[in-house]
Amino acid sequence: MAEQKIDESKQKIIICGGGNAAHVFCGLSASQSNNEVHLLSLYKTEAKDFETAMNKTEDKLLTIDVAKSHKLIKSKPLNITNDPKCLANADVVIISLPAFAHAQYLNACKENIKPTKDKKTLIAIFPGASGVECEWQSIMGRNSNFVLLSCITLPWACRIKTFGQIVEILSTKKAVEVSLHEANGQESLYIEKIQHIISSECELINYGHIMSMSLSAMNAVAHPAIMYSKWKDWNGKPLDEKPLFYHGVDKQTGDNMIELSDEVILITKYIEKEATLKLNVPHIFEWFLQVYSKECGDTSSLYKAMLTNPGYDGLTHPMTQTEDGKYIPNYNYRYLREDIPFGLIVIRGLSLILSDEYQKELKGKLTLMDSVIQWGQKCLNKEYFIYNDQNEIIKMGKDINETRAPQRYGIKDIKDLA
Secondary structure (H helix, E strand, O other): OOOOOOOOOOEEEEEEOOOHHHHHHHHHHHOOOOEEEEEEOOOOOHHHHHHHHHHOOOOOOEEEEEOOOOEEEEEOOOEEEOOHHHHOOOOEEEEOOOHHHHHHHHHHHHHHOOOOOOOOEEEEEOOOOOOHHHHHHHHHOOOOOEEEEEEOOOOEEEEEEEOOOEEEEEEEOOEEEEEEEOOOOOHHHHHHHHHHHHOOOOEEEEOOOOHHHHHOOHHHHHHHHHHHHHHOOOOOOOEOOOOEOHHHOOHHHHHHHHHHHHHHHHHHHHHHHHHOOOOOOOOHHHHHHHHHOOOOOOOOOHHHHHHOOHHHOOOEOOEEEOOOOOEEEOOOOHHHHOOHHHHHHHHHHHHOOOOHHHHHHHOOOOHHHHHHHHHHHHHHOOOOEEEOOOOOEEEEOOOHHHOOOHHHHOOOOHHHHO
8 A cells, every 4th residue: 555644643553463453453543533553564465465355345444343232343544564664653553463473573663663752652562472571671672762561362352254354353351451561650651542542341451560461371371271171182083073162161171271370370479479579460260250251141160151251152173174074173273383382381481480499399280281381392393391201391492492481581580570
């Protein structure tokens, strides 16, 4: 799209990505008259494909279909491009991409957004995923010209109906926790910038120290636990149809999510002790009720709450279709590909930079986490941690640098992250 004349009275917003959430962020921000919105994708021909698809619609607009209210929101970004120079003078950059792609866009921001005396550029990552603060520091350094806003999860469950044309918001969370880095006491100001874009329907809550984000990554608990519970004993026989993901959980799956979350909470308590921090890390059941309780028909247990959440209707396990029309699990989907190296590996890695005393106290108390990690490594054909026969981590694996664990960045003491 040919870039149009810039209106300097407007807030310049760059939406990075072309996935489900990027469609929603683009549509919402562009629907507000005070925003000048650019959609940036550095992935192959994605920007061109997006523009071509949008221009094939009758009104040449991007449509957000809000399922619950049957409301349609129509808008159009000023610019759709693969040129990172559009980042120049940005007020807000929203990165909504898989965690492995964050570094590419952070580097583009650093290169194209020059320091000014008058403002800092807000870079909001939805979701930030565990370890984002380590990657941020390695790229941006300290006291940069940027403010980082990271969140636990997306404000919505959403999916593209037609790429570049229609995206559907299936459900909206009541609240989403965010943490900021280098906001210099102006956290409320920067949170409000994003709050205005997504509207008051989902409240953004300041969650304090950014390490809370790494430990509160609920996808890192829910997704691997559901995949592990469903497929760890799979006999390899293809299925006739795609099994439901959230609506296919049973009591054992719910128990595994609860136990895995218990282990994360235990790690958090030891980090708080050693680093003298107060971290906000909820249990997964507590978090789920906070976010979805009004929508669920039965909140007596985690698995029943998931089963009765209408926002999960129709969502299936990631599957690959065989030549004869049957289905086998796709382990390379984000539920493992992202939520293991950019979730559980980071959390377990944090436990490994605690003092020797605390590591000894944790010994034998993270058994499910280690079991899920080892199973996930095999599924992904990766080696992040090397375990001995006693299920103990004895050293880092060859693929640790493909994660955001503190070990990748040479961080050896939890206090260095405090």
